[in-house]
Amino acid sequence: MDADRVNTHTDARSETIRSATLELAQELGFAKLSIEAVAARAGVGKHTIYRRWPSKGALFLDAVLSSHETILEYPDTGDIVADLREQILAAVELLARPPLDGLFRSLLGEAQQDAAISAALNERFIAPQTQRTIDRLEKARDAGQLSPDLDLELAMSILSGPIYFQFLITAQPLTHDYIDRLLAALFAGLGPRP
Amino acid sequence: MDADRVNTHTDARSETIRSATLELAQELGFAKLSIEAVAARAGVGKHTIYRRWPSKGALFLDAVLSSHETILEYPDTGDIVADLREQILAAVELLARPPLDGLFRSLLGEAQQDAAISAALNERFIAPQTQRTIDRLEKARDAGQLSPDLDLELAMSILSGPIYFQFLITAQPLTHDYIDRLLAALFAGLGPRP
Amino acid sequence: MDADRVNTHTDARSETIRSATLELAQELGFAKLSIEAVAARAGVGKHTIYRRWPSKGALFLDAVLSSHETILEYPDTGDIVADLREQILAAVELLARPPLDGLFRSLLGEAQQDAAISAALNERFIAPQTQRTIDRLEKARDAGQLSPDLDLELAMSILSGPIYFQFLITAQPLTHDYIDRLLAALFAGLGPRP
Amino acid sequence: MDADRVNTHTDARSETIRSATLELAQELGFAKLSIEAVAARAGVGKHTIYRRWPSKGALFLDAVLSSHETILEYPDTGDIVADLREQILAAVELLARPPLDGLFRSLLGEAQQDAAISAALNERFIAPQTQRTIDRLEKARDAGQLSPDLDLELAMSILSGPIYFQFLITAQPLTHDYIDRLLAALFAGLGPRP
DNA sequence: CTCTAATCGAGACGGTACGTCCCGTCTTTTA
DNA sequence: TAAAAGACGGGACGTACCGTCTCGATTAGAG
Incomplete structure (x- = not known):
């Protein structure tokens, strides 16, 4: 591709x-x-x-992605939860708030109708972000901040999925509070405290 | 709406x-x-x-949703992980596999362009599923199978989000194995074993 | 057709x-x-x-022909030469002079590129004019004003041909004098006086 | 020009x-x-x-005219009617029969839309032919085979016009018989035998 | 026998129009 | 009297050529 x-x-x-x-x-x-x-x-x-x-979709994708090449922040303070929070916030502020939210939503919508757009979106945007997140997660795992047997690709979809779900499916606001609670729950796990 | x-x-x-x-x-x-x-x-x-x-979008949404009113399985065996697994599998088999996957994907795509579709989709499909999941989760929490302070709405987006992410964003296959590993990770939490 | x-x-x-x-x-x-x-x-x-x-050609033909349904004069004074002169003059004044000359020339030009236009032009304009001329010529022949064995269809192309030739090929002006000299020569014949 | x-x-x-x-x-x-x-x-x-x-028209005209520089036959047997017949037949065979008829018809059509083409066509094709015919007619007139006061330019359009009329306007076949009857009628004149 | 200028092929470019497809509205016809 | 059938004004599609315009890459004639 x-x-x-x-x-x-x-x-x-x-x-x-x-x-x-x-x-x-x-x-x-x-x-x-x-x-x-x-x-x-x-x-x-x-x-x-x-x-x-x-x-039209390819032009639009290119226009949207080219306009904001700003590399999203991937801080490394040593605290994985704080860093993920920072990174998610930055992404949400950029892509899920005016003026870009409508365009980004449309772009994701168009990707559902056109496999070429979907592939290009992955290649130009999703994959690089994923890779950088995985790199950060790897360091965190090595530092003992993550479950040692965690599949990092899987972790990526666990971290991103709920955000996209809120953005695309329920169309609920992505507040800072929501992100905090999300991270807390993800790190603690859904199961009962042992 | x-x-x-x-x-x-x-x-x-x-x-x-x-x-x-x-x-x-x-x-x-x-x-x-x-x-x-x-x-x-x-x-x-x-x-x-x-x-x-x-x-056109409204007609399409109505056609798709009306055609598969099949109530998705929400088993209650007492084992929340097994039951969620069953339920997610049923949903994935129905909506993310031929012949319905393309239509469902298009429906979600169209919802990004048209707020009325988005609202109707939530009302007719997402919200009822959410409600039933929450009901099941509530029983599980009461039975001590979930973290006692878990926000169940949040839990719903944690459970659904990665699936939708895989379906809509990365367009990766939703295998049974993926679902198993997902549930395991979600229940265990991303953090290190205490 | x-x-x-x-x-x-x-x-x-x-x-x-x-x-x-x-x-x-x-x-x-x-x-x-x-x-x-x-x-x-x-x-x-x-x-x-x-x-x-x-x-476009068919529209143009229809527009041009419909706009001037004026039935061209076909006088019958008993004098065939005078009557033909009158009729040819009327046709020339209408079709070979502004404002219609350019349109009519274009119409004949388009008929060379498009057989459907050619056929329609014949059916709607040329053939009816021909018929009326032939009718008039027939009376004249019966009255002894024409060579008794004259083929009237042929006579029609003899009378019309030089006019169209002047109009389409040499692009020379169709003066009254030209028409007079033409008729004189046609009636007298090209051969030497006996 | x-x-x-x-x-x-x-x-x-x-x-x-x-x-x-x-x-x-x-x-x-x-x-x-x-x-x-x-x-x-x-x-x-x-x-x-x-x-x-x-x-495009100029290119086409040049291509068509250059491809058939064959000088059309202008025989001189002493018999003007036979010679004209020969010459007209040659022209008709060349220009009004496949493979050249369509191209020649298009060329005449294009000349109706473009004065430069019309002029060039006259200069490169019509005028030379006319001149040679007029030369032949002049000899015939001097030999007493034509009406002594005949305007030779006019004679040219009388001889050519009906042919072009048949070719461009009525789109009827130009048979040998038609040409024979045409020449007979033209030489005899339309008027009654004296 | 170079160097310079013209010429060439290739094809990008701003434009105009093509003929087609649908939109959402509106008549007309039929049952 | 409601529905099928489809005409209607409109807008955009994606394509084809127009005639103009750069581009290098020959190619020749002049020095």
């Missing part, structure tokens, strides 16, 4: 198109976004867009 | 339309589904559809 | 479309006429045009 | 382009011919075509 499939050009014209895409997505929402409008806003022929991105 | 907003009619004509919708969704995917095609397939005027459902 | 193939609707909307077509054809010329522009000018969806006419 | 305006280059690359043009015109018809396709077929950049011909 190759992220280039959904473009990665760095020339000025591509950048103009990505900007126009984001502007219009903010104004209209992804659903009402049209390649025709992007072309008009960017002052570009439609073909120039089709030449670079295979679909 | 009222689920009736996305229809609930029980007459034969509505049923025909729902069937045609499912057929076409299976054949073409949700993205290429059109009300025009549904009307043609159902042998019905477009008006008749618009009179009953406010949007 | 059926002229209905290129439309014949008499409703008001069709009339609006024909008018917009003529306006734009006058302003831009047939070559730069577009169905898109006609639809915009007529305040009509493109599909409404495609539903009625199979091509 | 200068025929060079529509090109006249004799180099090998121009010849390749003309050939590609003819091939594609045969395959697709003039209407569907595109400069883009000609460039691709000829293995040539678009610029190279635009550098040599101002328009």
Whole structure:
């Protein structure tokens, strides 16, 4: 699977198109976004867009992901719970709050309709984040802060899953309190105290 | 928010339309589904559809949810881990495997673009499942099988989140083994053994 | 061959479309006429045009022919030469002079690229004119004003041909003098006086 | 008006382009011919075509006329009717029969839309033919085979017009018999025998 | 026998229009 | 009198070419 499939050009014209895409997505929402409008806003022929991105979804993904390359914080204070809290908070603040929340939600929605978008999203965003989390978790496990036989890939979905569930499924607010309680419960385990 | 907003009619004509919708969704995917095609397939005027459902998404949600009212198993053997395992397996087998997986994924995707769909989905599907899980968890907590101060709403997102994450975000297979390891980790907690 | 193939609707909307077509054809010329522009000018969806006419050429033909249903003069004073002169003059004044000359020339040009246009043009315009000329010639022959063994279909192309040749091929002006000299020469014959 | 305006280059690359043009015109018809396709077929950049011909029509005219420089027969047996018959037959066989009829018809059609094509066509094809016919007619008139006061330019349109009329307007077949009857009628005149 | 300038192929580019598909609304026709 | 059938204005699709415009890479003529 190759992220280039959904473009990665760095020339000025591509950048103009990505900007126009984001502007219009903010104004209209992804659903009402049209390649025709992007072309008009960017002052570009439609073909120039089709030449670079295979679909509206691919363009949108590229525009959203390129606009916030900000590497999310992965602090390492030695305290794994505090660090995970920091990291989750940073991600939530960026992606689940205005102005980016609607776009990110749409992006995840579009990934459900288009396997290429899903794959590119994983490759360009999910996988790198996962890898960095796993690296941090590994250090923590070596430091004795985690259950020694914990599958770290699994831990990643345990940590991320509830956040995404809240964001995508129940559409409940992701408060700091929620994140604190979540981490506490995850580290303590659901079972009764021994 | 009222689920009736996305229809609930029980007459034969509505049923025909729902069937045609499912057929076409299976054949073409949700993205290429059109009300025009549904009307043609159902042998019905477009008006008749618009009179009953406010949007393609609402029709689709209704068609998908109505087609599988099968009440998912919520066994109660006294063993909460075994029962949760049974229940999660049943849900995964139904919703994350062919033939329903694509439709369910599309439904969740559409919910990201349309708040009415999101609300209706919660009301008609997510909330009832949540309630029944919470009821079962409550019994388990009372029986001392769960941490006594566990927030059960939170527990629900801890149990569901990783599954949805795997289904929607990483698009990895939801094997029985994965579910077993997930439950084990969740009950044991991420932290080191005391 | 059926002229209905290129439309014949008499409703008001069709009339609006024909008018917009003529306006734009006058302003831009047939070559730069577009169905898109006609639809915009007529305040009509493109599909409404495609539903009625199979091509830009067919629309244009219908618009041009419908706009000038004026039955060309076919006088009968008893003098065949004078009458033919009158009739040819009327046709030339109408079709080979502004404002219609450009449109008519384009129509004949388009007929060379599209057999359906050619056939419709014959059926709706050429054939009826031919028939009326032949009727007049027949009377003249009976009255002894024409060579008694003259093939009247042939006579029609002898009378019309040079006019069209001048109009389409050499693009020379069709003066009254030219028409007079033409008729004189045709009636006298090319051969030497006996 | 200068025929060079529509090109006249004799180099090998121009010849390749003309050939590609003819091939594609045969395959697709003039209407569907595109400069883009000609460039691709000829293995040539678009610029190279635009550098040599101002328009698709000009290229097409040049390609068609260059491909059949065969000087049409202008026999002189002393018998003007027989000679004209021969000459008209040769022209008809070449231009109004496959494989050239469609191309020639398209060329005449295009001339109706584009004054430059019309002028170039006259200059490169019509005028020379006319001149040679007029020369032949002049000899015939001097020999007493034609009406002594006949306007020879007019005679030219009288002889050519009906042929073109049949070819372009009524789209009837140009049989040998038709040509014989035409010449007989033209020489005898339409009027009654004196 | 280089060096410089022109020419070339290739094809990107902003545009315009194509003919098609659906949208959601609205008539018309049939039962 | 309600429903099928489908016409309607509209908007966007993805494609095809237009004529213009860079690009290197030949290729030739001039020095």
